[in-house]
Amino acid sequence: MEREERKTGVVLIVHEHYGAPLLDAARALVGELDVKLVEAPLEEPVEQLRGRVLQVAAAVDSGGGVLLLTDLCGSTPANCCLHVLATHPGSEMVAGLNLPMLIKLSTCDRSRPPAELAEELARTAQRSIQKAGDLLDKGARSGD
């Protein structure tokens, strides 16, 4: 199969229950967003969560690999993502999920491989973290 035909599947793995309303907020701003969500309640046994994550990842992997977006590096949900990476070659994970990352995702070309999309989303999310002081400094420096 040509790379162009293989879309990167995207799965969100998010602590507790803010994943769905976060996706709702992103969709209210940008429209449709082709993403599967796995909620990760703290009380769920790790093996069960891992099984659900692997199942959803398998369902969205059409041969182009999977991009996993999660909220907290080193947490149980993030560790479950690492199991997907081990079983789905070419897949990638980005931690630190925020709204700007999802907004950027809405305009990404899904025919690109997970690693490229991950790089772009991580860069966008990092740039989205700004202090007002920085913005004002930049304005002052550029003479705005």
Add this chain to the structure above:
Amino acid sequence: MEREERKTGVVLIVHEHYGAPLLDAARALVGELDVKLVEAPLEEPVEQLRGRVLQVAAAVDSGGGVLLLTDLCGSTPANCCLHVLATHPGSEMVAGLNLPMLIKLSTCDRSRPPAELAEELARTAQRSIQKAGDLLDKGARSGD
């Protein structure tokens, strides 16, 4: 009043309705979190939202200024935060809100001024955005 007695008040201004469940998730992980939330539904008139944000900011400002955490730079909620900065000297805003930012906030010393807290939260949030590839590369480089 001594700086030590003046606590920095913290307000979250978040698009739509994921702010409350995001705070719930953070509290489930770290316990209590002294934060006021302002939801910003897309359909709310700007003047009304701005009024609510200013009101909550005034309520939490005990003389030490306000730290505003919002999700999307350049958006209406973020612009409402700029009005707070104009009326509450020493206040600061950080955009790009994510779960690691809130977790870090739980251990921050609120007797520190908003600009210092903002710097620390922004740095933590930026570092929280990681790709699995980066982590594996670091592990390989350090011989882990």
